[in-house]
Amino acid sequence: MMSYEEKIRTELMEWQFKLLKKPGLYDQVTKKVQQKLNGYIPEKVHSGITTAVKSMVQLVLFGSKYTTTSNPPQEISLVHREALVKQKIESYRKTGAAEGGITGAGGFLMSLADFPILIGIKIKLLFELASLYGYDVKDFKERLFILHIFQLAFSSKEGTHQVFARMQNWDTRPTLLPENSEQFDWRKFQQEYRDYIDLAKMAQLIPGVGAAVGAVVNYRLLNKLGRTAMMAYRMRHFERLKLLHASAKS
Numbered sequence: 001m002m003s004y005e006e007k008i009r010t011e012l013m014e015w016q017f018k019l020l021k022k023p024g025l026y027d028q029v030t031k032k033v034q035q036k037l038n039g040y041i042p043e044k045v046h047s048g049i050t051t052a053v054k055s056m057v058q059l060v061l062f063g064s065k066y067t068t069t070s071n072p073p074q075e076i077s078l079v080h081r082e083a084l085v086k087q088k089i090e091s092y093r094k095t096g097a098a099e100g101g102i103t104g105a106g107g108f109l110m111s112l113a114d115f116p117i118l119i120g121i122k123i124k125l126l127f128e129l130a131s132l133y134g135y136d137v138k139d140f141k142e143r144l145f146i147l148h149i150f151q152l153a154f155s156s157k158e159g160t161h162q163v164f165a166r167m168q169n170w171d172t173r174p175t176l177l178p179e180n181s182e183q184f185d186w187r188k189f190q191q192e193y194r195d196y197i198d199l200a201k202m203a204q205l206i207p208g209v210g211a212a213v214g215a216v217v218n219y220r221l222l223n224k225l226g227r228t229a230m231m232a233y234r235m236r237h238f239e240r241l242k243l244l245h246a247s248a249k250s
Helices: 004-019 025-038 043-062 078-105 108-132 140-153 157-167 186-205 210-249
Strands: none
Touching (some): 004 078, 004 157, 004 210, 043 108, 043 140, 043 186, 078 108, 078 210, 108 140, 108 210, 140 157, 140 186, 140 210
16 A cells, blocks of 8 residues: 555655646636736736735745744654644635635625735745644745745746746755845736736626635635645655655765
């Protein structure tokens, strides 16, 4: 019978294969539709999302707003650790769905407020998952990794390839850490995020269906973010095992 680590290694390889596939026709068409859609979105929506994303980046990197309640024993097994991770993801999926349903039912202004609220829910989830995997979220490098997970989940095909390359061998790769938030490329960060969610989230502004759309879309976005985070931390787990084996042989 396949062990748990063998099982998740297979899942990780399958996920990486899909992630690194070249953009297909669907991806190219979607990108063009997103770019055209941007021209129809009110400027105050663009400005609101830009401000929310920039504020989020600043808080994640240099603030103390985000805390975590997750603090599992360091010696807990990976299978038990990931059981806790899955429970946390499910809890946040339900929270996001409820929030999306409420704001979607409230019309344009309430739906507009959903963007920054949802960003906060997503980042809080990532902090919780990082802690569950045993990483110290007070460590600046870990906060930077959290932002990379966010980018990996909500970027175009080209964007995901670039982010993934930066995330490989994270624990041994020399990392140039920004000294302040203005050195972080938040403009590209927010553009990728906005383009990714526009097609789905703009339907939330439609009267009569906003509540249903908001609940479903938020649930799916948090589900994708949770899965991306799991795969990112699994990648680090196997990279560390590889280093340990190499060290034992030398």
